[in-house]
Each structure stands twice: as structure tokens, then as C-alpha cells.
Amino acid sequence: MSELSFLFQRLSWQSALDIFLVTLIFFAVLWVVRDTQAQVLLRGVVFLIIVLSLFTSLVSLPAFSWLVRTTLPTLVLAIPVIFAPEIRRALEKLGRAGSGSLFWGQSKSQVQQIQESIRKIVTACARLSARQHGALIVLSRRDSLEEYLRTGVRLNADVSTELLLQIFYPNTPLHDGAVIVKGDKIIAASSVMPLSASGTLTRSPDRQMGLRHRAALGISEASDAIAVVVSEETGSISITHGGRMIRRLDSERLENILLAFYRPTEPENIPFFKSISQLVGRILPRGKPEDRR
Structure with a gap:
């Protein structure tokens, strides 16, 4: 003592x-x-x-x-x-961190086009899931995916449900690899994604997650992109972002999650500033409402 x-x-x-x-x-x-x-x-x-x-x-x-x-x-x-x-x-x-809102400098019509593209992607994923056709769709955000675009076939086509269904139809030339979507355009198909090096999939009790799921986790670890993957074995829909995976989604939940990621935000609601405000809120005493006036 x-x-x-x-x-x-x-x-x-x-x-x-x-x-x-x-x-x-x-x-x-x-x-x-x-x-x-x-x-x-x-x-x-x-x-x-x-x-x-x-x-x-x-x-x-x-x-x-x-x-x-x-x-x-x-x-x-x-x-x-x-x-x-x-x-x-x-x-x-x-x-x-704090790099700004995804929609700064974009018009309202451009935002609506992106949200309409999300609905088409969700419809395509639901139909692919019902048919148990495997798919991997990567939605680009702020980070550049140019090094992965070079590994695939350039398309620069408008996003459409029918085109996605055709790309991921079994045994077609472009069904292997990932489709990269930026805004309302399908930039490339059959692109090679980096495989995840984390132990997330190895600890999973399920054994239905193969290379598509590892690639979806890998691109979410290497960039801020969002990856939607449809399992070929079970038809289940999963989404990855930031090295984390949400599994067994229906079309409604998938659409809500994607729209939440691509919803316009105000500067004060940027995650970087929001995390700082939450940290300050935890440190400083809140008190009663009348004490804060």
C-alpha cells in the first residue's frame, strides 16, 4: 500500500x-x-x-x-x-472521415435518378433470389473503383432490371464477377473484386457463403462502396458495407437500407460530425430539459 x-x-x-x-x-x-x-x-x-x-x-x-x-x-x-x-x-x-455528404453539388433530379436506380436494382435482386441466380452488385460512392473497373468489361449502360437479369443469367459471358454501378449507370460487368481477409465468414455457422460473399466483404473493406450479393445456393440476399454484412434481407429491407445510404444529408448530419456530437453528449452531463434552456 x-x-x-x-x-x-x-x-x-x-x-x-x-x-x-x-x-x-x-x-x-x-x-x-x-x-x-x-x-x-x-x-x-x-x-x-x-x-x-x-x-x-x-x-x-x-x-x-x-x-x-x-x-x-x-x-x-x-x-x-x-x-x-x-x-x-x-x-x-x-x-x-468528414469528407462531406455524398450529394453535395448534385441536383434534385440526379438524386431522384440514383434512387430510381436503387429500386430497379432491388427488383432485379428479388427476381434473381427467386430464381436462385447468383449475383454481386457493387454500388460506388465517394471512393474511386477505377482499378477494379479495369478488370471487367466496360458497359456504361443505364441501370435496368432486365439488363441485370441478363448479365447474371447462368453461363452467360458476364455472369462471373461483379457489376459496378455508379449513379444511374452500369459502368462495368464481370469485374474482379478483392477477397476479404477477415475471419467474419470463417466464424459463420453457415456454409453457403462462397467467393461472392468474400468478394462483397473485400470491396467493402477496401472502399466505402456498398455490395449487394445474391446467393446461388440459397437465394438469400445480403448487403455489405465497411467490412460488415447484413444477411437474409427481403426486398423491402434491402431498398430501405440502400435508400438510407444514398439519402441526401445536411452538413451537420455528416457521420463525422455526428460522432463528435455524440461523444461530447456522453462526456457532458445532459441534465433536465429546463436546465439546458
Whole structure:
């Protein structure tokens, strides 16, 4: 107790800030690698460092201690290389924060065209689901998908239910891969999407999720795009965004979710500012309504 009281006596606001910053960095690292294969790797690295540190401190082994002291700095320098994809995704998310509303600078007619395209996509997904025809439709938002457009066949056609049904009809030349939609245009078909490296699908009790679902999760992890996937085995409809998947959707729920993503927002309702206001609201006491007047 005397040692603890001595520590608290030496604790200043600078020490508290120092501890808070270090804790925040560790929390950010764990938050970035959650639900990924890197989480298991990081757990193994931390466990190895702890075991080696305890072993060298408890047993007097000069040669082994020298080897550990020599190799540990190299391991620390190798961590950014090992976790490069996760660090890249975290920086991309940070760069997208507060980038503005999706509809800034667009006219009301353009917004209505996009919403009408969403209804056509939903109708096509419902009909594909009833026929159990697999499909993957990627809806572009702010991030550029040019590198994935180059892997497919350029169409630049108006969005229509009939065209989507024809593209994803089994054994047609364009049914493999993803359709990329931007605004009211089908930009490309048969595009190759990046596969997800997270463990979301491996932990799922279902076994009906194959490459289409991994590709849908992958493009949602690599960009802010929204992917709609129809399972070929079960006909179920799923949607992915930000590395998360919502499954077993009907046409009504799918349309409501897509329209919510593409609904015009005011500057004060941008997610970045909204998250800040929520954080401030949690820190500051709310009080009664009459106290806030």
C-alpha cells in the first residue's frame, strides 16, 4: 500500500496524459486488427515477447539474453510490414472521415435518378433470389473503383432490371464477377473484386457463403462502396458495407437500407460530425430539459 500511495503521489497531469496516449495507441491497434487474421498473429507476437521477457529475467542466461535483446528490435521494426494492409485500411478510413455528404453539388433530379436506380436494382435482386441466380452488385460512392473497373468489361449502360437479369443469367459471358454501378449507370460487368481477409465468414455457422460473399466483404473493406450479393445456393440476399454484412434481407429491407445510404444529408448530419456530437453528449452531463434552456 505504501508503494501504491507513493506512485499516486508522483502522478501528475502530464503522467496521466502520457498513460492515456499510450493506452489510446494500443486500443487503436487492437481496433484496427479486430476480426482479421492479423489479430491471431498479433496475439502470438505479444505472447512470445512476454514469455521471452519473463524467461530472461528469471533465469541467468547471458548468451540467450543477448540474442533476445538483439532480435526484439528487429521484430518491432517488422510489425509495420506485417500489418501493412490493416494500417492502410485504418488510414483510408481516417482520410474518409468528414469528407462531406455524398450529394453535395448534385441536383434534385440526379438524386431522384440514383434512387430510381436503387429500386430497379432491388427488383432485379428479388427476381434473381427467386430464381436462385447468383449475383454481386457493387454500388460506388465517394471512393474511386477505377482499378477494379479495369478488370471487367466496360458497359456504361443505364441501370435496368432486365439488363441485370441478363448479365447474371447462368453461363452467360458476364455472369462471373461483379457489376459496378455508379449513379444511374452500369459502368462495368464481370469485374474482379478483392477477397476479404477477415475471419467474419470463417466464424459463420453457415456454409453457403462462397467467393461472392468474400468478394462483397473485400470491396467493402477496401472502399466505402456498398455490395449487394445474391446467393446461388440459397437465394438469400445480403448487403455489405465497411467490412460488415447484413444477411437474409427481403426486398423491402434491402431498398430501405440502400435508400438510407444514398439519402441526401445536411452538413451537420455528416457521420463525422455526428460522432463528435455524440461523444461530447456522453462526456457532458445532459441534465433536465429546463436546465439546458
